[in-house]
Amino acid sequence: MSNEDTERTTVEVARAQLSQLKEMEHYSRSNVEKLSAIWMVLSDELKQDDFAERVNVLLNKQGEFQQAIEELIGDYEIHFNSDEQK
Numbered sequence: 001m002s003n004e005d006t007e008r009t010t011v012e013v014a015r016a017q018l019s020q021l022k023e024m025e026h027y028s029r030s031n032v033e034k035l036s037a038i039w040m041v042l043s044d045e046l047k048q049d050d051f052a053e054r055v056n057v058l059l060n061k062q063g064e065f066q067q068a069i070e071e072l073i074g075d076y077e078i079h080f081n082s083d084e085q086k
Helices: 005-043 049-083
Strands: none
Touching: 005 049
16 A cells, blocks of 8 residues: 555545534534524423523533534644645
């Protein structure tokens, strides 16, 4: 196996990892939207504040994850693109 084959394989693996991170980000964003909708129903329609607060805690944690994964993806894309230019 030549060095070029190894590099191509490394690039393919890196692209696959980036793709998986982007898929996770997509589902994370969907979870934020769903949790927000659930929180609104529990809070506004059902007036179940105890449960609404618990959902709010999850929403905040999911929001933190969402922000962190977006930053990771951005940083990885910059790193990946700078490595491809070499």
